[in-house]
Amino acid sequence: MARPSKRGRDLDAVILLNKPLGMSSNDLLQKVKRLFDVKRAGHTGALDPLASGMLPICFGEATKFSQYLLDADKRYIVSAKLGQRTDTSDAEGQIISIRPIVHSIDELNHALMSFLGKTEQIPSIYSALKYQGKPLYEYARQGIDVPIPPRPIEVYSIELLAVDADTITLDIHCSKGTYIRTIIDDLGEKLGCGAHVTKLHRTAVGQYPADKMIDWFDLLELAQPEFISARPSMITALHDEAFLAKSAIQFKMTYTLHPTEKISRFSRIDNLLLPLDTPAIDHEAIYLPKEAANAFIKGIDIPFFVIGREELNQFKNHRSNTFVSELPNLGLKRVYDESNGLFLGVGLFDEKQRLWPKRVVVRNE
Numbered sequence: 300m301a302r303p304s305k306r307g308r309d310l311d312a313v314i315l316l317n318k319p320l321g322m323s324s325n326d327l328l329q330k331v332k333r334l335f336d337v338k339r340a341g342h343t344g345a346l347d348p349l350a351s352g353m354l355p356i357c358f359g360e361a362t363k364f365s366q367y368l369l370d371a372d373k374r375y376i377v378s379a380k381l382g383q384r385t386d387t388s389d390a391e392g393q394i395i396s397i398r399p400i401v402h403s404i405d406e407l408n409h410a411l412m413s414f415l416g417k418t419e420q421i422p423s424i425y426s427a428l429k430y431q432g433k434p435l436y437e438y439a440r441q442g443i444d445v446p447i448p449p450r451p452i453e454v455y456s457i458e459l460l461a462v463d464a465d466t467i468t469l470d471i472h473c474s475k476g477t478y479i480r481t482i483i484d485d486l487g488e489k490l491g492c493g494a495h496v497t498k499l500h501r502t503a504v505g506q507y508p509a510d511k512m513i514d515w516f517d518l519l520e521l522a523q524p525e526f527i528s529a530r531p532s533m534i535t536a537l538h539d540e541a542f543l544a545k546s547a548i549q550f551k552m553t554y555t556l557h558p559t560e561k562i563s564r565f566s567r568i569d570n571l572l573l574p575l576d577t578p579a580i581d582h583e584a585i586y587l588p589k590e591a592a593n594a595f596i597k598g599i600d601i602p603f604f605v606i607g608r609e610e611l612n613q614f615k616n617h618r619s620n621t622f623v624s625e626l627p628n629l630g631l632k633r634v635y636d637e638s639n640g641l642f643l644g645v646g647l648f649d650e651k652q653r654l655w656p657k658r659v660v661v662r663n664e
């Protein structure tokens with residue numbers, strides 16, 4: 300029986316998942332959404348099935364702020380095989396060239412350092428970027444060439460962690476929009492031997508702490524302790540069927556549980572959730588007086604005025620006007636109600652000294 304659309308919790312939060320190998324980001328999103336029994340969920344930047352690692356998933360009103368995680372810096376541990384180039388720049392593609400490895404360790408380090416800083420990168424034709432509404436990989440599969448403009452990226456650090464015969468392991472800290480597969484493919488061409496990604500693990504998104512990330516199978520076992528998990532390195536049909544309750548290893552859908560079972564499940568997993576404001580944590584916080592806070596959540600811009608520090612405690616705000624001893628910096632801000640500490644949304648403070656609502660939290664009273 301299909302799940303009635305009216306069911307589900309109004310939950311506003313974020314959970315950090317360690318996506319396993321072999322599972323698509325959307326598949327994990329849908330399963331986590333059903334596990335927590337929430338009405339609305341969205342992820343913050345897909346990882347390929349070949350990749351594993353940190354995947355923040357936003358619930359409810361937190362989905363409004365997922366863009367700030369898409370824009371955040373990322374960090375990856377990547378393993379690459381030298382001497383072989385593939386058409387997709389990873390192990391899933393067809394080998395298109397095999398060349399000898401003749402470079403020295405110094406030449407390898409010099410090539411790696413050339414990626415540091417701000418550059419422009421041409422993404423792989425097998426990426427999910429779109430051209431005229433279709434993903435590039437669809438054109439690639441049809442053998443159709445399309446223009447791919449370079450994109451500005453920045454690599455903050457790139458560290459050689461290990462060299463093992465024809466395999467290297469790197470730690471790369473980079474800006475949004477950086478394709479690690481393309482870096483590895485470009486590295487192989489700089490070295491003259493070719494290279495492709497064999498393993499990719501995302502260790503960080505923005506400022507999210509790695510110790511708050513939970514493995515998918517750990518989450519399953521926490522939600523339903525009797526769940527049996529073989530913890531494969533790749534997701535198998537058995538585990539997928541187990542989640543869908545089609546095999547002997549049964550995983551109960553939350554919406555099929557008795558109310559007392561639901562309460563028990565949520566009591567075990569809800570404490571893993573991170574606050575609603577964490578997707579925007581990179582932005583400066585502003586606290587508004589009550590009148591201004593009420594105006595902000597209605598979409599009204601807030602004018603700021605500077606007064607002396609000695610007057611600040613005695614001055615009463617008039618409607619939505621906000622009086623401060625020092626103006627905030629220009630740019631996006633996390634906005635809170637100073638009377639109760641509630642997160643109100645994200646606003647843009649401009650050169651006219653006004654705070655403009657960009658994303659506002661809507662709470663069910």
